[in-house]
Amino acid sequence: MPKIEFSSDQLPSHLNDRARFRLWHEIWMEQLGNAEMKHAEDKPFFTASTNVLLGELSVSKFATTTEHYVRTRKHVAHDRDDILLGFYRSPQPQLWTAGNQGFEMKQGSVLAFNVAQPVSSFTNGVTAWNLASIPRAQILKLVPHADDRSAMLLDPANPAVRHLERTIKFLLDADEVHETPELTQHATTMLGDLITLALGARGEAAEIAAERGLRAARQRELIAILERRFAEPSLSIGMLAGHLGLSPRYVSNLLLETGTTFSDRILELRLQKARAMLSDVRYDLTKVNDIAFACGFNAVSYFNRRFRARFGCSPTQYRGGHV
Incomplete structure (x- = not known):
């Protein structure tokens, strides 16, 4: 099944919060990896998650009242070996420890971390993330320094990082991605390219990823803006270019690659x-x-x-x- 959705509403209603948390913990470990977790007992237990599988890559989102999260050497020894890129979406801060590094995650923070390394976190309230996952062996072929540290903060203003978050959201909502093998492969390639760029690829790997992934993401973003704003009489190539921080000629070429001009697409809409x-x-x-x-x-x-x-x-x- 390409998409897995789960929430605490699906747990047996006759169970108390502690029992509901234990049951979810068992389900969570089977799907996402082993860890020690502790529920915030002063809050009603809540969780909601969506996971979309794209071959060996995946995107997901989740929110939960889990307070403590710990992965020790025992947990990671025989578990998955992925690099995760996480966009923290909760207004409550989350304290992270990875190796000898400490982070305070705030809403809008972006973190890349190696799930094969021990980590721990604490949140006083609901924690919420949007995530992309890629096998460590796959990304190291393109970004050899991707696991130099157990975890590292990424710049949210980096265009590749911004487009990666938008792509994660798009893939979580776009059920049609799995309708044909060609669409699935295109989505997987775009996601992999954006992860590669967000993690700081250099040289030929960066050039290839930028040409494919970033260009495809910009096309999707451009079309989404047109579909939202087409009824504005003053909408123009120049306005779109300024909004995206691109040149009018580049925006025009992006649209031509989708099979239509700006004027024709606006007219049709x-x-x-x-x-x-x-x-x-x-x-x-x-x-x-x-x-x-x-x-x-x-x-x-x-x-x-x-x-x-x-x-x-x-x-x-x-x-x-x-x-």
Whole structure:
């Protein structure tokens, strides 16, 4: 199963918090690795997690009221050997110890750590993470220094780190990634490339990862912005480029690689929105002119002309069912 979802709501309701925590602990160890954990007994037990498998890589998110988390040499001796990149999402700080290093994780902190090394953490409240996992042997071929330290903080402002977090969120929500082997392979490659860049790849490995992973992530982010903001009449290539910190020419080329220009994609999004509004009974009393403006068109005559060219009838005829 490519996606595994679990929450404390699925545990037997007749059990008390201590028993529910023990049962979850057994399930958690089987899925995610062995560790000593202690529940914050002054809080009702809560946990929710999602794990998406992409071959040997994975992305996940979880939130829990677990207070103490400890992995000793005994736990890691016969367990998984991955590098995890974690984005800390809880407003409560978390204190980490890895090797001879100590970290105070705050909301927005990003940590890379080797799960084959002993670690411990403490949180006074709910802890929440978004995570990406890659086998250590795989990443060391591309980033030989990735396990120089048991754990290291990453710069949240690094473009590769930012795109990695957005990609994790996307993969957690995008069920269609597993619909074909080609989509799964594309998603796995993009995730691996972004992990490689986030961990500081150099030379040829960085060039390849940047060309594939970062470019694909930027394309996805660009399309997501267009789908959110297409109805803004003033939206332009320049505005998008400024928002993403890229050049207008680079943004234009990214869109061309997806098979369409900026103007054509915006026009199609606006026309599809207008068609949906014209067929929605909630907008029966809304004037066609107002629908055109709500969808981002500046001129009604242009809207009418493009609508007829796209759907073979005028907006008024479409609303009346003459299609």
